[in-house]
Amino acid sequence: xxGVTQSPTHLIKTRGQQVTLRCSPKSGHDxxxxxxxxxxxxPQFIFQYYEEEERQxxxxxxxxxxxxxxxxxxxxxxxxxxxxxxxxxxxASSLGPGGNYGYTFGSGTRLTVV
Amino acid sequence: SQQGEExxxxxxxxxxxNATMNCSYKTSINNLQWYRQxxxxxxxxxxxxxxxEREKHSGRLRVTLDxxxxxxxxxxxxxxxxxxxxxFCATDTGGGGADGLTFGKGTHLIIQP
Numbered sequence: 001x002x003g004v005t006q007s008p009t010h011l012i013k014t015r016g017q018q019v020t021l022r023c024s025p026k027s028g029h030d031x032x033x034x035x036x037x038x039x040x041x042x043p044q045f046i047f048q049y050y051e052e053e054e055r056q057x058x059x060x061x062x063x064x065x066x067x068x069x070x071x072x073x074x075x076x077x078x079x080x081x082x083x084x085x086x087x088x089x090x091x092a093s094s095l096g097p098g099g100n101y102g103y104t105f106g107s108g109t110r111l112t113v114v
Numbered sequence: 115s116q117q118g119e120e121x122x123x124x125x126x127x128x129x130x131x132n133a134t135m136n137c138s139y140k141t142s143i144n145n146l147q148w149y150r151q152x153x154x155x156x157x158x159x160x161x162x163x164x165x166x167e168r169e170k171h172s173g174r175l176r177v178t179l180d181x182x183x184x185x186x187x188x189x190x191x192x193x194x195x196x197x198x199x200x201x202f203c204a205t206d207t208g209g210g211g212a213d214g215l216t217f218g219k220g221t222h223l224i225i226q227p
Contacts, residue, residue: 004156033214042202043157045214056213088154099206100162102147103215107156 004093004106012112013081019111021076025093026104032074033103034066035090043090049074050097078111086113119218120203126224133190135221137203138183144206146179147215148188151200160188160201193225 005024013019025032031050035043045058049068068074072093078085088110092103121136137146145164149157161177163170163186170177176189190197200222204215 035214035217037154039154040219042204042217042219043215045216048214058214090156092157099215100145102159102162104159105149105157108154110154 004091004104006089006091006106006109008109009107010110010112012114015081015083015113017081018077018079019081021078021089021091021109021111022073023076023091023093023106024073025091029093029095029104030072031094031097031099032068032072033092033094033099034074034076035092036060037088037090037108039087046076048097055097081113083113086111120201120221122221123219124222124224126226127193129193129195129225129227131193133193133197133223133225135188135201135203135223137186137188137218139186139203139205139216139218140184141205141207143181146177146186147204147206148175148177148186149202149204149217151202151220153199157202190223193223195225195227197223198225199223 007022033048034046037043046060047057048055052068063079065077088108090108091106094103119138147162148160151157163177163179174191179186200220202217202220204217
């Protein structure tokens with residue numbers, strides 16, 4: 001039973017470019033949340049997708065957008081990359097948006113903006 | 115903003131000793147969760163404790179929650195080298211869970227053989 005799968009593992013982009021990160025949730029999970037983790041910090045909530053809709057968003061600008069597909073997989077898009085967007089991006093899945101049984105996290109995508 | 119605040123920021127102990135990490139938070143919560151992260155990779159869910167619970171056990175892990183003090187502690191007994199990792203507390207403030215988890219900065223635990 002596969003856990004949460006994220007791709008790619010590592011990515012280097014140039015300032016001003018756009019990037020798309022992908023996430024496949026754990027089998028049986030229907031909700032995907034995205035987090036940004038800067039070096040030495042705890043993860044910060046970006047947004048959550050359930051029933052193919054963005055349910056809630058953290059304190060992130062509109063440059064961060066996402067999508068959820070009918071098979072529950074999700075994409076995170078970041079436009080006009082800034083150096084400060086360099087971070088580990090984590091995807092977490094759960095059964096339902098409540099996450100009352102905890103979340104399953106992927107191994108993350110390490111994004112470096114140069 | 116980060117609601118949770120772990121203490122200490124770093125902890126180094128000998129293998130076999132117990133490790134205790136503390137977490138304080140600011141607002142009312144629905145539940146509090148502890149996660150482990152190895153070398154900046156994905157987080158592993160350890161324990162979830164609901165706001166109406168005071169203590170929970172899982173193997174060598176014991177978590178307590180004091181909602182009156184807005185604090186929680188994670189105890190790892192009989193530590194092993196493999197327990198070396200960063201440990202994060204995360205709070206779920208409710209709202210149907212759609213507000214996401216709010217994490218602290220973590221405690222970096224080093225178990226010396």
